[in-house]
């Protein structure tokens with residue numbers, strides 16, 4: 001599929017009316033990194049670190065993690081890599097972690113909740129990331145942040161780790177950016193101060209959509225019932241974009257929907273300027289973005305919303321057929 005889009009591989013994604021959209025890729029294993037070159041992605045917008053933890057039978061040592069992250073950064077050749085700390089617990093049980101029995105794992109003791117309450121693993125990860133960067137810029141993202149204080153506590157862990165590394169005489173990254181995933185509706189309504197504090201935000205649409213519609217992402221029976229282009233969800237996305245604009249907080253979207261061309265152009269119409277997706281989606285998404293007039297699409301979506309439709313998909317499809 002990538003061959004079909006080879007001619008636009010190195011072309012920046014710019015819409016007909018001149019809006020520049022940054023396209024990044026999602027990854028989770030070192031083996032994914034060669035796609036950075038092949039897909040033309042501008043960086044790794046989401047590196048899911050738990051995949052490397054799941055792929056082994058015992059707890060990795062810090063040295064293992066340093067080596068892994070170093071290889072990832074080396075393979076990215078200076079392009080940005082957004083390392084997401086462990087998004088684990090409940091359903092994604094590590095063989096070497098004591099399982100917890102929870103009635104609703106997706107809403108249970110997972111991700112940053114584990115990281116803050118049992119900080120050993122998170123601290124080891126942070127230290128490994130700092131050492132792997134070895135002077136290079138470093139981007140860290142915390143998953144499943146539901147309230148501002150969770151981000152503050154996590155950032156304090158980063159600061160403490162940096163201080164410790166400094167005392168130990170290690171070379172520190174030239175720049176560290178610390179951000180959060182917006183995957184629970186609550187975070188979208190955090191005080192504006194929170195938006196000023198984060199270095200960036202990334203919408204985890206898979207989880208955000210599941211909690212927005214109360215529809216289990218793992219449950220076939222309900223998950224396709226709610227269209228991503230439902231006006232309620234698009235309004236919500238637009239609201240997040242606006243809040244980020246007030247504080248000039250960089251915002252991206254890294255859930256699976258970013259890799260679906262029709263959804264992707266609609267997110268861009270809502271004001272998103274960075275999308276992160278599986279590498280194979282970059283070509284198709286870019287190709288469609290280059291054909292659309294974003295301001296026109298935005299007006300069409302807006303008109304449909306005023307008419308009171310449930311989803312804007314039909315009008316968007318009409319527009320796309322017309323171009």
Ligand code: PEP
Pocket residue numbers: 046048087183203204205206207208254255256
């Ligand atoms: C998401 O929730 O959209 C996301 C990118 O994270 P994950 O799919 O790993 O939960």
Ligand code: MG
Pocket residue numbers: 183204206207
């Ligand atoms: Mg998620």
